[in-house]
Amino acid sequence: MAIDRPSASAGNPAPVRPLRRDAQRNREALLTAARSCFAEQGMEAPLEQVAKRAGVAIGTLYRHFPTRLDLVQATFAGKLAVWREAAEKAVTMDDAWAGLCHFLETMCELQSQDRGFNDLASIRLPESACLAGAQTRIRELGVHIVERAQEQGSLRPDLTPEDLAFVIWSHSRVTEATHAIAPDAWRRHLYLLLDGFRTDRAHPLPAPPLTEEQLYRAMISLGGNGACGA
Amino acid sequence: MAIDRPSASAGNPAPVRPLRRDAQRNREALLTAARSCFAEQGMEAPLEQVAKRAGVAIGTLYRHFPTRLDLVQATFAGKLAVWREAAEKAVTMDDAWAGLCHFLETMCELQSQDRGFNDLASIRLPESACLAGAQTRIRELGVHIVERAQEQGSLRPDLTPEDLAFVIWSHSRVTEATHAIAPDAWRRHLYLLLDGFRTDRAHPLPAPPLTEEQLYRAMISLGGNGACGA
DNA sequence: TACCAACCGGAGGGGTGTCTCATATTTCTC
DNA sequence: GAGAAATATGAGACACCCCTCCGGTTGGTA
Structure with missing residues (x-):
């Protein structure tokens, strides 16, 4: 299912602009949270929990990682x-x-x-x-x-x-x-x-x-x- | 969790009365359905699907097998x-x-x-x-x-x-x-x-x-x- | 400082699954 | 064949999780 949806890992040839500072912070917090959630519960850990552990709303998670696969790969x-x-x-x-x-x-x-x-x-x-x-x-x-x-x-x-x-x-x-x-x-x-x-x-x-x-x-x-x- | 709930497998020293004919039929249909659902999908197959495959309402399933463990054991x-x-x-x-x-x-x-x-x-x-x-x-x-x-x-x-x-x-x-x-x-x-x-x-x-x-x-x-x- | 694009929050709609309960139905017995 | 008891039904309350959308906020820039 995930493969058909738009994915951050698809060809983005020109990611010109660097992330805004808050976005950078959140992205890192999400990765840290994902690492611990996935480590404990496997790749199917609820994404809502990842977001919560990162101190971030679920919408933010999806903004950074449109699909679970994107998050898994980054993690x-x-x-x-x-x-x-x-x-x-x-x-x-x-x-x-x-x-x-x-x-x-x-x-x-x-x-x-x-x-x-x-x-x-x-x-x-x-x-x-x-x-x-x-x-x-x-x-x-x-x-x-x-x-x-x-x-x-x-x-x-x-x-x-x-x-x-x-x-x-x-x-x-x-x-x-x-x-x-x-x-x-x-x-x-x-x-x-x-x-x-x-x-x-x-x-x-x-x-x-x-x-x-x-x-x-x-x-x-x-x-x-x-x-x-x- | 299942262990604390009332279970058909608990001590029932006097199951005097035999099952009514429709109940007997349904029980067998449920076991047959459970066998195939569990075989295909594992012990956590949705009980609603077992009931459906048995041609029986979900309430009937729960009447015969109050907990999943009861059904698993009988199966x-x-x-x-x-x-x-x-x-x-x-x-x-x-x-x-x-x-x-x-x-x-x-x-x-x-x-x-x-x-x-x-x-x-x-x-x-x-x-x-x-x-x-x-x-x-x-x-x-x-x-x-x-x-x-x-x-x-x-x-x-x-x-x-x-x-x-x-x-x-x-x-x-x-x-x-x-x-x-x-x-x-x-x-x-x-x-x-x-x-x-x-x-x-x-x-x-x-x-x-x-x-x-x-x-x-x-x-x-x-x-x-x-x-x-x- | 003021603006705007980028970003964030979180309510909410959709889906699935569990389990219950009031009502309707069937079976058994006399 | 009528009454009582056992059984069946399935809507619905609850819990979880997914994913989207848009109003509100923030950060970088001019």
């Missing part, structure tokens, strides 16, 4: 960049298995700290979204991370880059369940799963990997429940 | 029994690893067929709920399943029964993402994770297991979003 650009940097670093690490672990651990850590990011990582933003590029880049890097670890022999050869989505999704719910009770429990789950990723004595898998297309559709479908998806 | 008693039977069988199988697989595979299959059951498996019902006993029994059996597989040496010794919750939770989201696109993909995820459960692949885990108490609280907290939890 999470930073964290997505952190994730991406972890991926960029992972492909340069000598030990490709360590690179894989670094990539996944950083991702899971971000997810477990922030329920909104947890939601964001699980879905695919619409093509038009300005953060979609970052998602695509992370996906590309994921392919290399997997290939390198397989070339070095540490990662089981029947694993595909699409299987990494299993880590995102499975971790998503595990951390949702445990973050308030045992904030580090997700590491245990992650490393259990990672042990299943190792080459040594891998057992045959009972189902084929997802295709790129299937993965894409799966991530779109998760976003369909109103947040930002198609 | 899922059967599937929970199937799960429990799988657990009972698992502890009698000679190959304890096969028993573990049978237990988890049945559970995941039930979860992937029914979004409502998927929700139900992830949470802990309040003590007062009539299905809470079945959940407790399944948990007990899970302890034996884990112990036997460890005695036989196939299951890594540092795994605890609480870790089985990771399978429930992680599978929950994986199947939610993939069921419409690749209905069997969850098997791949499950067996990746199971490979991580094998003794011969075990590497040290970076976090301690959940305690029983932590697991309990984690499952309660997942239910807190309005469905049936505390």
Whole structure:
């Protein structure tokens, strides 16, 4: 739904004039409020609450961020960049298995700290979204991370880059369940799963990997429940 | 919230009179409708839709099932029994690893067929709920399943029964993402994770297991979003 | 200082969902 | 087949959230 409506992220080639001081202040307050609301309640936190927490009226929120997607993107650009940097670093690490672990651990850590990011990582933003590029880049890097670890022999050869989505999704719910009770429990789950990723004595898998297309559709479908998806 | 309200599952020692014929008919129609609504949309499907699909007014639904929890329990008693039977069988199988697989595979299959059951498996019902006993029994059996597989040496010794919750939770989201696109993909995820459960692949885990108490609280907290939890 | 564009506030209309209650209907029993 | 009890109905009160609109306010500029 959000994609069809006018969006601040659409091509605005000449944002000549700087924001007025009060507008600047409000915009920042909104982002701070959104960060905390989304972190606590996920990407579908009520926007009225974001506005209230920012000390601003709801109309002001909509003035700055015409759609929820605009607000989400402005809020999470930073964290997505952190994730991406972890991926960029992972492909340069000598030990490709360590690179894989670094990539996944950083991702899971971000997810477990922030329920909104947890939601964001699980879905695919619409093509038009300005953060979609970052998602695509992370996906590309994921392919290399997997290939390198397989070339070095540490990662089981029947694993595909699409299987990494299993880590995102499975971790998503595990951390949702445990973050308030045992904030580090997700590491245990992650490393259990990672042990299943190792080459040594891998057992045959009972189902084929997802295709790129299937993965894409799966991530779109998760976003369909109103947040930002198609 | 639901627990404090009058519940059909509370102690009714003398339900002397049988249901009137129309009431019986409606009750069954409601259960059928609930099964399909919950299967499609999860435990939080709108009750108005259940009533509509049953061809019955909303007031009638509330007459039969004063709380959502009452309806959920009546709807899922059967599937929970199937799960429990799988657990009972698992502890009698000679190959304890096969028993573990049978237990988890049945559970995941039930979860992937029914979004409502998927929700139900992830949470802990309040003590007062009539299905809470079945959940407790399944948990007990899970302890034996884990112990036997460890005695036989196939299951890594540092795994605890609480870790089985990771399978429930992680599978929950994986199947939610993939069921419409690749209905069997969850098997791949499950067996990746199971490979991580094998003794011969075990590497040290970076976090301690959940305690029983932590697991309990984690499952309660997942239910807190309005469905049936505390 | 005075003006105007940019900005803000918040009431309000629309949508969805829960749950209740007074009234109407059906079934059972005698 | 008539009366009583059980049941069904669905409008409506309430709560939440989304998003818009326009009168009032503010900040930058001449």
